[in-house]
Amino acid sequence: MAKLNFGGTEENVVTRDEFPLSKAQEVLKDEVVAVIGYGVQGPGQALNQKDNGINVIVGQRKGTKTWDKAVSDGFVPGETLFEIEEALQRGTVICYLLSDAAQIALWPTVKKHLTPGKALYFSHGFGITFNEQTGIVPPADVDVFLVAPKGSGTSLRRMFLQGRGLNSSYAIFQDATGKAFERVISLGIAVGSGYLFETNFKKEVYSDLTGERGTLMGCIQGIFAAQYEVLRSNGHTPSEAFNETVEELTQSLMPLVAENGMDWMYANCSTTAQRGALDWWKKFRDATKPVFEDLYKSVATGFESQRSIDSNSQPDYREKLDAELKELRESELWQAGKTVRSLRPENQVVEA
Numbered sequence: 349m350a351k352l353n354f355g356g357t358e359e360n361v362v363t364r365d366e367f368p369l370s371k372a373q374e375v376l377k378d379e380v381v382a383v384i385g386y387g388v389q390g391p392g393q394a395l396n397q398k399d400n401g402i403n404v405i406v407g408q409r410k411g412t413k414t415w416d417k418a419v420s421d422g423f424v425p426g427e428t429l430f431e432i433e434e435a436l437q438r439g440t441v442i443c444y445l446l447s448d449a450a451q452i453a454l455w456p457t458v459k460k461h462l463t464p465g466k467a468l469y470f471s472h473g474f475g476i477t478f479n480e481q482t483g484i485v486p487p488a489d490v491d492v493f494l495v496a497p498k499g500s501g502t503s504l505r506r507m508f509l510q511g512r513g514l515n516s517s518y519a520i521f522q523d524a525t526g527k528a529f530e531r532v533i534s535l536g537i538a539v540g541s542g543y544l545f546e547t548n549f550k551k552e553v554y555s556d557l558t559g560e561r562g563t564l565m566g567c568i569q570g571i572f573a574a575q576y577e578v579l580r581s582n583g584h585t586p587s588e589a590f591n592e593t594v595e596e597l598t599q600s601l602m603p604l605v606a607e608n609g610m611d612w613m614y615a616n617c618s619t620t621a622q623r624g625a626l627d628w629w630k631k632f633r634d635a636t637k638p639v640f641e642d643l644y645k646s647v648a649t650g651f652e653s654q655r656s657i658d659s660n661s662q663p664d665y666r667e668k669l670d671a672e673l674k675e676l677r678e679s680e681l682w683q684a685g686k687t688v689r690s691l692r693p694e695n696q697v698v699e700a
């Protein structure tokens with residue numbers, strides 16, 4: 349366990365140096381890791397574990413698209429792919445990777461198979477933290493922990509195949525066996541985490557629900573739309589407005605931030621831009637901070653989790669989400685983006 353200084357605060361971090369894959373394989377050698385749910389995190393985590401030599405099986409409903417996807421990904425019906433209850437019965441570690449809403453409905457079935465000494469693994473603190481809404485209360489004689497990749501399951505798999513890793517948080521809710529730490533860290537390494545930082549179930553879900561509604565997904569779409577609309581209402585063309593709002597950020601500036609921080613990105617822009625950005629960033633912070641404070645309150649009071657449960661438990665939840673995503677996709681902003689993306693040299697179709 350390394351202690352690293354994060355801007356003046358020391359935190360515990362587990363890296364692959366001190367917990368290599370060989371150690372994870374040794375710890376998990378007698379485990380059967382059952383991945384329940386094959387949506388976004390399920391495939392990424394199951395395939396990375398499979399490639400890392402872990403005895404991983406998938407539990408899915410037969411006759412579904414996700415069952416077929418698991419087969420096309422190489423999981424073999426009756427050997428490494430089973431109906432959900434059989435996977436639950438065979439698994440010694442149950443990776444509960446249904447959607448957070450769907451975990452509620454299946455919980456009574458899962459609980460039946462949580463026999464003493466097994467482990468219940470999550471990738472989000474949602475079900476346990478909001479247990480008054482979800483009803484998810486594990487028996488006392490099983491380990492309960494989480495590994496939460498800080499990114500999409502799609503990226504987790506892509507980065508694994510590139511020999512990279514996506515960092516994850518980990519938390520232990522219940523250590524019935526005395527082995528919860530080595531189990532959770534081994535699983536974190538096995539699913540492809542670059543390094544693991546410590547949290548707890550409540551802090552993970554509060555920060556994650558805030559982040560995805562904030563800078564990572566909700567707020568960023570909001571500021572993209574705001575700037576694009578102001579540019580367009582002042583006569584700028586769609587391509588100019590989109591390039592200045594999104595394309596330059598994703599193609600040039602954000603990779604510089606990822607490489608070496610915000611000051612590095614600023615320093616690689618003009619002094620005109622640096623002066624302006626340094627003058628304006630606090631105005632944007634002050635304008636948006638009240639919204640973030642409201643957002644965090646909405647998370648902490650359980651409003652956001654209940655909203656997610658209510659909408660994502662509806663039979664037509666997927667259709668409703670897809671309809672709103674279609675509206676976003678068909679907006680002028682993202683239609684302009686589609687054309688801009690097609691112009692990238694790497695997307696040009698070279699005539700034979």
Ligand SMILES: NC(=O)C1=CN([C@@H]2O[C@H](COP(=O)(O)OP(=O)(O)OC[C@H]3O[C@@H](n4cnc5c(N)ncnc54)[C@H](O)[C@@H]3O)[C@@H](O)[C@H]2O)C=CC1
Pocket residue numbers: 385386387388389390414444445446447448449450471472474496497498499500501502660661662665
């Ligand atoms: N999507 C991501 O990349 C990330 C997800 N997580 C967490 O990992 C867990 C799994 O998330 P995802 O893979 O995004 O799940 P998902 O939303 O893709 O759902 C996974 C599977 O659950 C089943 N399912 C979903 N809703 C259902 C319903 N209402 N009834 C019956 N079955 C249903 C479907 O088969 C679906 O393929 C969640 O706890 C999530 O918060 C954590 C980090 C990132």
Ligand SMILES: CC(=O)[C@](C)(O)C(=O)O
Pocket residue numbers: 497498499500501556560564
């Ligand atoms: C990808 C991720 O970390 C999110 C945004 O929290 C999620 O998909 O829930």
Ligand SMILES: [Mg+2]
Pocket residue numbers: 497498499556560
């Ligand atoms: Mg997240």
Ligand SMILES: [Mg+2]
Pocket residue numbers: 472556557560
């Ligand atoms: Mg999330």
